[in-house]
Amino acid sequence: MDHAHKRVYPVDANPSTGMEPPPPYPPKYVMLQDSQGSIRPPPYRRNIPRYHSNHHKSGGGSCCMRCICCFCCSLFILIFVVATLAFYFYAVFQPRVPSYTVDSFATNAFNMQPDFSLYTEFVVTVKADNPNSNIGFNYGKDSSVMVAYQDSTLCNGQLPAFHQGHKNITMIKVVLKGKSEFGSGLQEALMENRHTGRIPLNVIVKVPVGIVIGTFPLRRFTVRVICALVVDNLSPNKKTQIVSNSCVPYIQL
Template identity: 60%
Template sequence: MIAPPPPYVMLEGSSGNNFRPPPYRRNVPRYNSDYKKKSGGRSLCRFICCCYCCLFLVIIILALLVVYFYAVYEPEMPSYKVEKLEVKAFDVQPDFSLNTEFLVTVKADNPNSNIGFIYGKDSSVIVMYTDSNLCTGKLPSFHQGEKNTTIMQVDLKGKSEFGSGLQEAYTVNRDNKRIPLLVKVKVPVSVVVGNFPTRQFVVFVNCSLLVDNLAPNKKISIISSNTTFDLKF
């Protein structure tokens, strides 16, 4: 017995030779979209860790250099002192102005065996009485070597207001032979290690003096003095 042929189904819109089989469909490979994100995150973490390690290494090297410097050179701060004060002029004018001329002797002592100092040009010295500037001047520019003591004489001149209030206060201090003065020094300094000067910084020195008189051409006794200083990098 012969089996009947399979049923034939005619698709709409197809006739004769226009029939084409459906195209072969390929399976498109799928990629995990989280792979790059995870890989990029790990790379960033590694980069940050490397940066921190390099920074930590630099800090250790700098700390070792500082320890080596202090162990080898044993740096000490220089000391400053007003040794002497001379008054050449202290003239009160009829218009309540004051003309002054002082000569201040400053002692700078460098106790270091392997370190020198270069004192720059842009310095200033001011003598004040009760917040009033009496006279101003400048320190000389010079190189101070190792284990050296330098004596500087600084000429100071000025003209300032000297009203009745200041005159009364000065008269009381003069009669008591206890006149307070403040000597303010500002000077740029470079540290010299061997033959190599380092970065320049600014030294501020404040010297509070108590003297017995300010009479011109008369010996002045410094009753007491107190010196403080500060640094600005």
């Protein structure tokens, strides 16, 4: 009976902690003998840190983008300022292109030579009309005036240098002289035009012009005027009448 009522108490495996010891961790790898045909695991390698250049690229790209943005902003501001000044100039001064025409044409000499050359002397009066109220023009010295017949130059002259003020009409008288080599064909065509009373001529004027606003001279440009004339005769002892007159100015910057 005493043996039947005897109690059994559990015994601690580790008296110091009162808990069973944990099972041992399995090794990461097992070294086996070469005879067992096993392969030795590779030794541990140290991982080399990798450095990426994204930081440097992003920094350079952002700097480049800032430069592009600054350039675009500066260009926009410059265009805006220039457009504002141009609009102000046009609104205040209201610039208009001067008009040019041939007012009169006179013949002093028209002599045919036996060697098919022609000596001519004409007096051409050019009318320059400046319609601007606040803008004047300075006409320079390096000018040229010529009279041509069928792309052949008859004579040449030069405009005098002068200043044209506001709302001004100026008459410029130019004397043109020259000797040209004409073939028999051109002489016959010219004589036929003289008999019909309709002689086509071209008066070509080229002159440097400077803009003057108030008392301040601005930039210069070149005005080229081509006038297509038809006159009734080229006789020295007879008044020459202009039958038709059409002038077109061209501005060369």
